[in-house]
Amino acid sequence: MKLLEYEAKRILSSYGIPVPRGDIVTDGAQALAVALKFNPPLAIKAQVPVAGRGRAGGVLFTDSVDEAEGLVRKLLSMSIKGIPVKSVLIEEKVQAMRELYLGITVDRFYKGYVAVASSEGGMEIEEVAAKFPEKVIKFPIDLRRGFRLYHARQIAKRMGYSGGQLLELGNIFYNLYRAGMGYDAELIEINPLIEKPDKSFVAVDARMIIDDNALFRHPEFRALSLRELSSPQEIEAAKSGLAYVKLDGNIGVIGNGAGLVMATLDTIQLYGGKPANFLDVGGGISSEGMRTALKIVLSDPDVKVLLINIFGGITRCDEVARGILEAKEKLGIEKPLIIRLVGTNEEDARRILAEAGLFVLSDVEEAVKYAVKIAESGGVNIFGNNRE
Numbered sequence: 001m002k003l004l005e006y007e008a009k010r011i012l013s014s015y016g017i018p019v020p021r022g023d024i025v026t027d028g029a030q031a032l033a034v035a036l037k038f039n040p041p042l043a044i045k046a047q048v049p050v051a052g053r054g055r056a057g058g059v060l061f062t063d064s065v066d067e068a069e070g071l072v073r074k075l076l077s078m079s080i081k082g083i084p085v086k087s088v089l090i091e092e093k094v095q096a097m098r099e100l101y102l103g104i105t106v107d108r109f110y111k112g113y114v115a116v117a118s119s120e121g122g123m124e125i126e127e128v129a130a131k132f133p134e135k136v137i138k139f140p141i142d143l144r145r146g147f148r149l150y151h152a153r154q155i156a157k158r159m160g161y162s163g164g165q166l167l168e169l170g171n172i173f174y175n176l177y178r179a180g181m182g183y184d185a186e187l188i189e190i191n192p193l194i195e196k197p198d199k200s201f202v203a204v205d206a207r208m209i210i211d212d213n214a215l216f217r218h219p220e221f222r223a224l225s226l227r228e229l230s231s232p233q234e235i236e237a238a239k240s241g242l243a244y245v246k247l248d249g250n251i252g253v254i255g256n257g258a259g260l261v262m263a264t265l266d267t268i269q270l271y272g273g274k275p276a277n278f279l280d281v282g283g284g285i286s287s288e289g290m291r292t293a294l295k296i297v298l299s300d301p302d303v304k305v306l307l308i309n310i311f312g313g314i315t316r317c318d319e320v321a322r323g324i325l326e327a328k329e330k331l332g333i334e335k336p337l338i339i340r341l342v343g344t345n346e347e348d349a350r351r352i353l354a355e356a357g358l359f360v361l362s363d364v365e366e367a368v369k370y371a372v373k374i375a376e377s378g379g380v381n382i383f384g385n386n387r388e
Contacts, residue, residue, distance in 0.1 A: 038092045047085065101121040102193055146181075
């Protein structure tokens with residue numbers, strides 16, 4: 001989950017990292033009152049969970065408190081990389097003598113965390129690495145020992161600092177690591193970290209991505225995670241604890257297990273179809289959970305046919321079958337259903353569905369072929385209730 005800048009800064013501040021004075025507003029009417037609390041010049045910054053806001057016009061500056069309202073209204077009317085701006089940060093602009101980069105991220109090659117620093121801040125670290133590779137310092141973090149204060153100070157020294165500045169910069173980097181580990185961050189970075197004319201440092205921008213799998217340890221952010229979802233189906237699935245991703249096809253897909261669902265999507269494409277979604281109901285899905293999954297997928301108007309692919313290990317096929325029938329009755333499902341069920345209580349499931357006039361396939365490729373043909377026909381079940 002990507003935090004907004006002001007959220008990341010609040011966390012950094014709680015770990016003793018200096019940040020500019022500022023406050024958040026959500027409409028232009030609030031802007032003047034907030035701006036009056038701070039000393040110009042001011043930075044007016046759109047809050048969206050993407051990088052590159054400045055180049056997109058999402059960061060503005062003014063020497064006048066009176067101009068703040070107009071600038072806030074301008075940003076709130078914008079979308080940046082397709083994301084509408086819903087909040088704006090007003091903060092004091094910091095005079096910069098030098099811009100630095102500090103970050104902690106996951107290195108897939110190293111299979112662990114790595115600390116990254118550069119004396120060339122203010123641009124994407126990938127750009128710095130391409131233009132000034134000698135100015136990028138990478139320090140792999142030993143998972144057993146962690147990132148110690150002396151490690152941070154060694155990096156500060158390699159960046160050219162000494163004395164009190166070395167100690168201050170080392171403390172900031174060490175506390176950045178502490179904040180990242182405390183919040184299960186996949187990425188936490190300060191870019192830029194400003195060196196002011198008085199030789200002190202302040203984090204004028206911050207970025208933080210929390211591992212979604214760790215949100216159970218951070219309940220204060222679970223509700224916020226919904227804002228990253230782009231469709232009503234994704235929001236409803238998240239509320240129900242289901243893994244759903246909207247795609248651009250017309251064949252709805254429900255399966256149990258991420259690997260099985262991904263294989264189903266691949267098979268659909270292999271036979272010329274286009275999946276409308278990824279939906280993993282997980283292991284041990286109940287009939288109620290299956291009803292919820294069906295409701296979510298079929299609420300997408302693009303779906304012409306629904307393919308259900310269940311391998312019953314922990315999941316009981318008869319429970320899935322009951323959920324399908326209950327959903328069909330309560331939701332008034334008229335779109336064609338192609339069902340592939342194998343595993344625990346498979347025979348009971350087949351009987352339950354057969355009595356309701358539905359049939360079940362055991363071969364996934366056969367099921368996919370039916371779904372693709374029905375989708376090509378515009379959602380007309382050209383096969384009826386038998387496979388011939």
